[in-house]
Amino acid sequence: MATGGPSKRSAPHDSSNVPPAKKGHWSQGLLAAMNDPNLVVATDDRIVIIKDKYPKARYHFLVIPKINVPNLKSLKREQSELLRYMENQAQMLAINYPQVEFRYGYHAIPSMSQLHLHMISQDFDSPCLKTKRHWNSFNTRYFLDSADVIRCLEERGMVVTMTPIAGEKLLEQPLKCHKCVYSPQNMPKLKQHLYKHINN
DNA sequence: GTTCTAGAAC
DNA sequence: GTTCTAGAAC
Helix, strand or coil, X not given: CCCCCCCCCCCCCCCCCCCCCCCCCHHHHHHHHCCCCCCEEEECCCEEEEECCXXXXXXXXXXXXCCCCCCHHHCCHHHHHHHHHHHHHXXXXXXXXXXXXXXXXXXXXXXXXXXXXXXXXXXXXCCCCCCHHHHHHHHCCCEEEHHHHHHHHHHHCCCCCCCHHHHXXXXXXXXXXXXXXXXXXXHHHHHHHHHHHCCC
């Protein structure tokens, strides 16, 4: 009786109060992918290796630990052994592709929850590679080499990355070919140029 | 992370 | 007129 009318009083489109990611939210998609037989290419008691659902190159895998590791920041010094194991297992898989050049690393500010090591071939020949952000996430300092992450964790006891704002700045950087000085004006021009570096 | 699409860029 | 990018998505 203190209030007369209905109690609906919040601004319906207020975006200052963003809810946390829940189960089923897109950012939790890796947890589902880890259990998708169509994506899993290898597994053991410690890790799962899956095909990236939207590969940004001809070969693009993710190595995911089975224990819950939300992100790089949550890593403790003693978990560097796990990171070494993840990279080792990726390099074991790479033996199956003797002619393919891979890089192994982490996105500085990932969108998806649960730590995942990218193992990506350097052709970047894929219809899923569409945007400048896609390109820069693998071809600027936004892509942290696995070896550097492991070294940092062992020497400093934690993984030091960058602020989200610094990450955004890298993703907005002008396009540049990863193999030469060419700076294309847009993504279609980059994708056409990339074929010059591919020996089929 | 992707999809969709308005309008900027050409 | 077409190509391409970038911001909303309840």
